[in-house]
Amino acid sequence: MANERWGLLTLQEAMDILGVSRATIDRWRKDKQLPHIKVGKEIWVDPEKLEAWVYLHASRQSEAGKPKAAVREVTVGYQSGAALLWSTLVIKKLGLLEDELKRTSPSFSYKVNWVNAPNGMELVESLIGGKVHIASIGDYPMIASQQLSRMLPLFRPLFLAFDGKTAGGDGISLVVPKGSPVRSADDLSGRAIATVGHSSASYRLKQWIGANGLESVPVVRRTMGECLSGVLEGDVGASFMWEPYLSWAKSIGAGEPFPSEGIGGDYLTGLMADGNWANGNKDVVIAYLKAHLRAHAIMRGDPAKAAAIIAEASGYPVRVVAGVIAGIRWDASLYAKDVRTLDRLLGEQALAAPAAEPEGRAAAGFEAGQPYLLDAAESLKLPILSAAELAGEWSEEEHY
Structure with a gap:
C-alpha cells in the first residue's frame, strides 16, 4: 500500500x-537511474518522478516509432573438449539460453557470446578479467578460483x-600406449607423463605420483589433443586424460586406461560466475540455469539427440560421444557428498601462505541451496x- 503521508509507492506497487x-526493476535502478528513495531497508518510489522517468525512456524510440531495445551482452565460457561439460554444447546449438532470456526479459534484446x-x-582468468560471465569448469579450476579470491578481494x-x-574418479584416468610394456606404476619411473597443466587431470596425476612414490617422474604439459597424440605416437610413457579422450583412445586402438589407484574421489564439474556480476x-x-536444467533433461531423456548435437559441435565420433554420455550423471543438484569432495580439494590445495579464511561456506562459493538454482527449478515447474x-548417495529421485 502507498505511503499515505508522503504519497509514495512501495517497490511492489x-x-x-x-x-x-x-530483478528487472533492480537492474533499472542500477543501470537506468530509475528514481527511488531508500530508507533503511525499505525502498519507495515517487509516482510523479516515476511517470517522468517512464516518459523519458518511452521517448527513446527508433525513427520508425518502435521502441529501440537495449542490447545486453552475455558471454559464456565452455570447453568442447571436456565431456562432463558437454551440456553447454546442447544449450548453444538449440538456442536454449536465448529462448529463456526472451521469456525472462522480453523488453531487452541480447547478444550471447560463446568462448x-x-x-x-x-x-577462470576470463572470469577475473570480466571477459566471461558464466563459465563451465572442472573441480580443480573451481578450487583454484577460491584460492585466487583470497588474493584478489574484488573477485567473488x-x-x-553442478x-x-x-x-x-571415473571419466579421468591415466592412459598408456597400446602394447606398452608398462605393467605397474614402477615401470613408469623415468618415463614422461603428459597432461594439461593446472587442470583437474594434472591435480589427480600429482595425487597418483605421490601415492606411488614416483616423485622423480617427468611431467610434460600439453593440450589434451597433444596428450592423445603422445599416446598414439608412443613418445610419452603415459598421458593423464579426461573423457572423451579416454574412450576415443580406446576406440582407435591408441591406448588403454591404466589402473589409477590413489586418486579417489568423485570427478565433478560445474558452473561458476563472478558474484558481483551475478x-x-x-x-x-x-535464465542460464533454466537452460542448463533443460539441457540436462535432454542428455538424460534423449541421449541420441544429445550425442548427434555434441558430435557435430565437437568433431568427436558420434558413437564415442554416445558411449561417454551414458556414463556421466547429468545432475545440477548439490549433495552433501559433493560439497565434502570440494571442501577436501580446497583443503588439499590451500596456498602456502593464504590470506584470512572467509567466514562460512557462502564466502567460499560452495554454499548449499543457491537461490538462483531454486528459482530456475521452480520457474520450470520442476519438483x-x-x-x-x-x-546420502546420488539418487534418481533427486536428479536435475
Missing part, C-alpha cells in the same frame, strides 16, 4: 504499474550448479529442490 519483475576454451584455468567466485559428475544480473543467471544439501 511500482513493479505492478510497470509490469516487470523484481570455447582449451582448459578451465583460462576461463560464485558456484551456481554439471556432469562421475563416481570414484548479483546485478540475476535474471540472466536464472522443488531442497534449500539444504541433499543427504
Whole structure:
C-alpha cells in the first residue's frame, strides 16, 4: 500500500504499474537511474518522478516509432573438449539460453557470446578479467578460483550448479600406449607423463605420483589433443586424460586406461560466475540455469539427440560421444557428498601462505541451496529442490 503521508509507492506497487519483475526493476535502478528513495531497508518510489522517468525512456524510440531495445551482452565460457561439460554444447546449438532470456526479459534484446576454451584455468582468468560471465569448469579450476579470491578481494567466485559428475574418479584416468610394456606404476619411473597443466587431470596425476612414490617422474604439459597424440605416437610413457579422450583412445586402438589407484574421489564439474556480476544480473543467471536444467533433461531423456548435437559441435565420433554420455550423471543438484569432495580439494590445495579464511561456506562459493538454482527449478515447474544439501548417495529421485 502507498505511503499515505508522503504519497509514495512501495517497490511492489511500482513493479505492478510497470509490469516487470523484481530483478528487472533492480537492474533499472542500477543501470537506468530509475528514481527511488531508500530508507533503511525499505525502498519507495515517487509516482510523479516515476511517470517522468517512464516518459523519458518511452521517448527513446527508433525513427520508425518502435521502441529501440537495449542490447545486453552475455558471454559464456565452455570447453568442447571436456565431456562432463558437454551440456553447454546442447544449450548453444538449440538456442536454449536465448529462448529463456526472451521469456525472462522480453523488453531487452541480447547478444550471447560463446568462448570455447582449451582448459578451465583460462576461463577462470576470463572470469577475473570480466571477459566471461558464466563459465563451465572442472573441480580443480573451481578450487583454484577460491584460492585466487583470497588474493584478489574484488573477485567473488560464485558456484551456481553442478554439471556432469562421475563416481570414484571415473571419466579421468591415466592412459598408456597400446602394447606398452608398462605393467605397474614402477615401470613408469623415468618415463614422461603428459597432461594439461593446472587442470583437474594434472591435480589427480600429482595425487597418483605421490601415492606411488614416483616423485622423480617427468611431467610434460600439453593440450589434451597433444596428450592423445603422445599416446598414439608412443613418445610419452603415459598421458593423464579426461573423457572423451579416454574412450576415443580406446576406440582407435591408441591406448588403454591404466589402473589409477590413489586418486579417489568423485570427478565433478560445474558452473561458476563472478558474484558481483551475478548479483546485478540475476535474471540472466536464472535464465542460464533454466537452460542448463533443460539441457540436462535432454542428455538424460534423449541421449541420441544429445550425442548427434555434441558430435557435430565437437568433431568427436558420434558413437564415442554416445558411449561417454551414458556414463556421466547429468545432475545440477548439490549433495552433501559433493560439497565434502570440494571442501577436501580446497583443503588439499590451500596456498602456502593464504590470506584470512572467509567466514562460512557462502564466502567460499560452495554454499548449499543457491537461490538462483531454486528459482530456475521452480520457474520450470520442476519438483522443488531442497534449500539444504541433499543427504546420502546420488539418487534418481533427486536428479536435475
